Amino acid sequence: MANLKTVSKKSKAQSMGMHTEILTGRTQQKFFNPDEAENFYYFGTYDVDFNKRTELDVMDMTAPEANKEIDNLMSQGYGTIVIKNPQGKHSLGVGILNKLNLIFEGSLGYFGMGSCDGPIVRINGRVGWSCAENLMAGKVVIEKNAGSCFGAAIRGGDLICKGSVGARTGIDMKGGTIIIGGDAGAFTGFMMQRGRIIILGDVGINLGDSMYDGTIFVGGEIGSYGSDAVDAELTKSDQDWLKRKLKVAEIGENFEVSKMKKIVAGKKLWNYDNLEPTEKKGAI
Amino acid sequence: MCGIAGLIHRGKSSNVGSELQGMLQALKHRGEDSTGYALYGDTDGKNFIMRFKVGENVGEGSSSVMEDVSVYDERKKIVDQTLVEIGAKIIKEERTLPYSLRYELEYDAKDLLNFSQTIEAIPGVEILSMGKSLEVIKDLGNAKAVCDRYSLDKLVGTHAIGHARMATESGVDIKSAHPFWGYPFSDVSVVHNGQLTNYWNNRRVLENKGMRFMSECDSELIAVYIAQKMREGATLEEGMKDSLLGLDGVFTYFVATKDSLGMAKDTMAAKPLVLYESDDLVAMGSEEIAIRSVLPQEIDTYDPFDGEVKVWQI
Numbered sequence: 362m363a364n365l366k367t368v369s370k371k372s373k374a375q376s377m378g379m380h381t382e383i384l385t386g387r388t389q390q391k392f393f394n395p396d397e398a399e400n401f402y403y404f405g406t407y408d409v410d411f412n413k414r415t416e417l418d419v420m421d422m423t424a425p426e427a428n429k430e431i432d433n434l435m436s437q438g439y440g441t442i443v444i445k446n447p448q449g450k451h452s453l454g455v456g457i458l459n460k461l462n463l464i465f466e467g468s469l470g471y472f473g474m475g476s477c478d479g480p481i482v483r484i485n486g487r488v489g490w491s492c493a494e495n496l497m498a499g500k501v502v503i504e505k506n507a508g509s510c511f512g513a514a515i516r517g518g519d520l521i522c523k524g525s526v527g528a529r530t531g532i533d534m535k536g537g538t539i540i541i542g543g544d545a546g547a548f549t550g551f552m553m554q555r556g557r558i559i560i561l562g563d564v565g566i567n568l569g570d571s572m573y574d575g576t577i578f579v580g581g582e583i584g585s586y587g588s589d590a591v592d593a594e595l596t597k598s599d600q601d602w603l604k605r606k607l608k609v610a611e612i613g614e615n616f617e618v619s620k621m622k623k624i625v626a627g628k629k630l631w632n633y634d635n636l637e638p639t640e641k642k643g644a645i
Numbered sequence: 646m647c648g649i650a651g652l653i654h655r656g657k658s659s660n661v662g663s664e665l666q667g668m669l670q671a672l673k674h675r676g677e678d679s680t681g682y683a684l685y686g687d688t689d690g691k692n693f694i695m696r697f698k699v700g701e702n703v704g705e706g707s708s709s710v711m712e713d714v715s716v717y718d719e720r721k722k723i724v725d726q727t728l729v730e731i732g733a734k735i736i737k738e739e740r741t742l743p744y745s746l747r748y749e750l751e752y753d754a755k756d757l758l759n760f761s762q763t764i765e766a767i768p769g770v771e772i773l774s775m776g777k778s779l780e781v782i783k784d785l786g787n788a789k790a791v792c793d794r795y796s797l798d799k800l801v802g803t804h805a806i807g808h809a810r811m812a813t814e815s816g817v818d819i820k821s822a823h824p825f826w827g828y829p830f831s832d833v834s835v836v837h838n839g840q841l842t843n844y845w846n847n848r849r850v851l852e853n854k855g856m857r858f859m860s861e862c863d864s865e866l867i868a869v870y871i872a873q874k875m876r877e878g879a880t881l882e883e884g885m886k887d888s889l890l891g892l893d894g895v896f897t898y899f900v901a902t903k904d905s906l907g908m909a910k911d912t913m914a915a916k917p918l919v920l921y922e923s924d925d926l927v928a929m930g931s932e933e934i935a936i937r938s939v940l941p942q943e944i945d946t947y948d949p950f951d952g953e954v955k956v957w958q959i
Contacts, residue, residue: 448941449933467943470933471917487946489933490917506947509914527948528914546914547951565951566912 409440420446512539577624591627648672650930653804653906662800667938669788676811679822680791681783683834686802693750696773700744704817758829776832783822803959806899808836820860825868832903837864839896907956914951
């Protein structure tokens with residue numbers, strides 16, 4: 362074994378025999394080969410037709426029963442499913458790894474649309490805590506308010522709440538975009554690692570506390586900044602992106618984006634900046 | 646975990662016993678070690694209603710013991726005798742269970758502190774509530790079990806708060822169950838979801854000021870804390886706002902008085918609460934499904950923000 366006191370930090374772990382490959386900061390990234398069809402196919406997903414539409418009344422169903430029925434309808438090729446009477450039930454619509462147009466005529470409880478990858482969802486009510494947790498891709502639109510931990514740990518997709526949200530929105534998020542039409546509570550963007558959060562209204566205390574990376578845009582007042590969160594310059598590129606995003610999201614299209622504040626992480630994290638050049642920390 | 650629920654009708658009365666039962670039963674997955682109701686019934690306001698227990702219903706982890714019914718009978722006799730001695734006249738008495746009693750009392754009370762201290766000096770006796778409208782009923786089991794046991798479904802009133810408990814900080818028994826009476830204030834009750842981390846520090850200070858604690862449940866501190874603030878001249882809302890600084894930990898709690906209902910959420914917003922508010926009804930609970938049990942139609946609800954305090958009048 363090499364002398365660990367003298368080897369560079371980069372090669373220390375290799376010298377200890379913990380791994381053999383040279384880490385570059387992109388070890389988690391997988392590159393798709395178009396010739397490998399399986400890379401574009403999830404086991405257990407279905408070919409659905411968006412023009413094939415049905416309704417499902419879940420009034421007297423438990424959440425597992427409702428979720429199984431949604432899966433059953435997708436297996437029959439239904440690409441547009443309208444859920445009636447969700448009645449604030451928890452864990453509805455979880456684990457959908459499929460393209461699907463899903464509409465909820467009412468409100469959801471906790472953990473709605475969790476761990477999904479691909480569906481386009483419209484919820485014509487409110488949602489409880491932890492909506493769309495771990496969303497990978499797709500779009501979830503909530504017409505009213507949302508509870509705390511909105512979009513916790515999402516990795517992709519667009520998550521839009523037209524009303525106000527509770528505390529810890531975008532906690533631990535690793536990608537994607539969260540857009541809030543109203544106000545947001547305390548600890549928004551707590552330990553955020555990547556992605557973007559847009560809040561058109563006011564935001565509570567400790568905004569972006571302990572954030573690693575990513576960007577937060579705020580249109581209203583900020584209660585207070587969390588540890589490591591700092592202001593950054595709002596560029597022309599940012600404004601163009603905000604306008605486009607708000608228009609596509611059908612929310613705040615005419616909002617004066619030039620007056621928004623931009624908040625990023627002010628802390629230098631070793632071996633982290635390489636990962637996403639577009640999210641460089643402009644403030645330091 | 647625990648679940649809390651509450652509702653207040655403004656400008657009218659309703660079957661709050663049945664409504665709160667539905668709300669708490671919807672939250673039973675948050676804990677069904679014990680369930681408690683604080684119901685504000687329609688009364689003529691002349692007499693006090695005293696809910697008290699002369700023994701315990703004992704579950705897992707409780708420091709209490711089950712006793713023979715004859716012991717309860719003996720304690721009841723002493724309570725009756727003591728009430729006569731302090732000038733309280735029993736107008737009506739009900740003994741729902743061997744250990745649980747409800748008295749209507751004619752009593753000219755200027756100071757419920759002395760009254761309560763005298764009654765609770767009898768070993769094994771605890772006043773669950775004292776007021777001209779408030780009745781606190783709590784026992785082991787889920788909301789429906791307790792409601793059925795005490796026939797609460799027909800109680801008509803203006804507002805109510807309740808609690809479905811998963812025991813974490815203390816054992817399963819009635820003394821640790823919520824709601825807690827805001828001793829020694831008439832018609833004040835509290836339910837809480839969360840954990841308080843400066844319980845013992847606050848408790849020592851309050852005990853030195855003459856306040857009493859019947860359990861080791863951290864939630865009891867909120868009732869005593871608010872009561873002490875009101876004793877010092879604060880309004881309910883002022884006391885609740887003060888608690889956001891004085892109480893450390895994570896919490897969402899409700900306080901009810903004879904004519905009002907309030908909620909407070911800690912500054913980290915770590916405990917859930919969903920709120921529905923209209924001109925004639927406010928309903929709130931740890932989860933939306935609690936509100937859905939009384940309002941099945943599509944409604945607008947929201948989560949109060951961190952550090953928020955709200956109070957509604959009937």
